[in-house]
Amino acid sequence: MARQSGLKEAKPIAYQLRPTPQTPNSSYPLLHYPGLVDTSQLSPSKASKIFEDNGWETQWVIRYATSQRAHYHSKTHETMVILNGRARVRFGASDLTATEDPAADHENGGVEIDTKPGDVFVIPAGVSHKTFNATPEMPFEILTPGEGRGVGGVDLDEIDVSGFVMLGAYPKGGQWDFCVGGEGKEEVGLPMRDPVLGESSDGLRGIWK
8 A cells, every 4th residue: 555645664663561550551552653754744734634634633733841741541542743853752651740850750661762853653542651851942832722632723834833843633533631640541442544554554553453
């Protein structure tokens, strides 16, 4: 199956993250597609269209501050693409204190990944994630309306993507929550299509079993 325009040949790296006392994680692995979206094609609208064409609904574009609190979504899978800037993301381990401090105590386990523009992540429900060491340093801001729950009627290409900016999407009908540890998660089924590779077995349709 031919890839959509704007996607490079990049195979996903799969990380199987074990449950921790505070983080359910998932039997499905975290998927990281390094540099999958060609940076010459990396506009918010083009990234959003790739997701939309595969049945994933863009719900937010966010400029991140230098750090955030670790959290996971208990009811839906998530995909994110890096639009601008760089950061490190810790997956699979919750914070042990209620803080955004990147140096704060956190659970053992998980994996830390340095990100760059064009990277795509597919995050199973229950897998925690914490963005930190984000550059360029700018204040946190949700750049789309609706408190991160929809972008209807917005011209995404009018958004200023300076700073460390990501775009997030969910399988259509998915509603995200914000769990910080210990809340558990629901059983969330296999999406019909990978958010970037569609029905290809190179993506989650061939990897998530």
